[in-house]
Amino acid sequence: MKREHITLSTFLDSPLCGSDKLRFGRVSVLIMLTIFPFILLTWEIGSGNSEYVGSETCKGCHEKIYASYTKSIHGKKEISGAPTHREGCESCHGPGAQHVEKGGGKGVDLLVFGRKTNARSKNAKCLACHDISKDMPFWDLSKHKTMDVSCVDCHSIHSAKVKKGMLTAEEPDLCFSCHKRIRAQTNKQSHHPVREGKVKCSDCHNAMGTSNSKGMIKADSVNDLCYKCHAEKRGPFAFEHPPVQENCLSCHEIHGSNHSRLLVRKVPLLCQSCHTVSGHKSTPYTNLHSFTGTATARKNMFFSRSCLNCHGNIHGSSRSPEFIR
Numbered sequence: 001m002k003r004e005h006i007t008l009s010t011f012l013d014s015p016l017c018g019s020d021k022l023r024f025g026r027v028s029v030l031i032m033l034t035i036f037p038f039i040l041l042t043w044e045i046g047s048g049n050s051e052y053v054g055s056e057t058c059k060g061c062h063e064k065i066y067a068s069y070t071k072s073i074h075g076k077k078e079i080s081g082a083p084t085h086r087e088g089c090e091s092c093h094g095p096g097a098q099h100v101e102k103g104g105g106k107g108v109d110l111l112v113f114g115r116k117t118n119a120r121s122k123n124a125k126c127l128a129c130h131d132i133s134k135d136m137p138f139w140d141l142s143k144h145k146t147m148d149v150s151c152v153d154c155h156s157i158h159s160a161k162v163k164k165g166m167l168t169a170e171e172p173d174l175c176f177s178c179h180k181r182i183r184a185q186t187n188k189q190s191h192h193p194v195r196e197g198k199v200k201c202s203d204c205h206n207a208m209g210t211s212n213s214k215g216m217i218k219a220d221s222v223n224d225l226c227y228k229c230h231a232e233k234r235g236p237f238a239f240e241h242p243p244v245q246e247n248c249l250s251c252h253e254i255h256g257s258n259h260s261r262l263l264v265r266k267v268p269l270l271c272q273s274c275h276t277v278s279g280h281k282s283t284p285y286t287n288l289h290s291f292t293g294t295a296t297a298r299k300n301m302f303f304s305r306s307c308l309n310c311h312g313n314i315h316g317s318s319r320s321p322e323f324i325r
Helices: 009-011 020-049 056-060 063-072 099-100 119-130 180-185 222-227 242-246
Strands: none
Touching: 056 063
């Protein structure tokens, strides 16, 4: 059987459509169903935009903040995806119509990035744009997120002291504002040159998180991190020192120590924490063996480099199984 293609006009002229009055009613309904989605879309767009007042309105009250915003990377029109290409100030703080109608005021119908606003709400607004940043893949695993640290605790859009990264302060002072124990360690006599400006916290750590969630270090392990600078300690050696291969922190305090070479204990006590077999390795050396002591032998076992006077290649040797110099 041959099928006929029925058009709208054919259907309306057919007896199936009924009388002229009924036909007119049905046509009206059909037209309304066709144009209603466009009317609804136009209404939604119009009502949505009415909630935004524009950055120029914000400038009227917050002139200094607006000036700093325009100088920041968020206010640069050359940056694709920057807030200035969207709702400007309201891209971060939310629609400002209600805020303006109520006469302003801090926190009135706006998201403010202050202490009273919880970290999750503040971070969610930042992550709406920065979630795809190359530094952010491990943010959910980071210690900072676990401890409810917010982005604005370290970064500032309006009053950044450091242009790169928009930080609120220079390293290491920014990190030390929370990590006071680490700050105390860097003041000890043996320390990495952090305060001298030769090493930065961010050289070893990523504040946004890494696969090593505990220390947020930029390596898969502590040893791999240390080897980036201390490559001569990596080996391989014909005779390996097991603690070296396991963890540098077995012997070293990474941020600072009152013992030489950032050691966790003074030698020979450090060495004797493992080497307890009979012989001079386990002999208790005291002030008797010091410079002013009355001992007549083995004074080199106590003062100066102690064990390291003889066993100098302590990280490994390709010559001596006892790591003799």
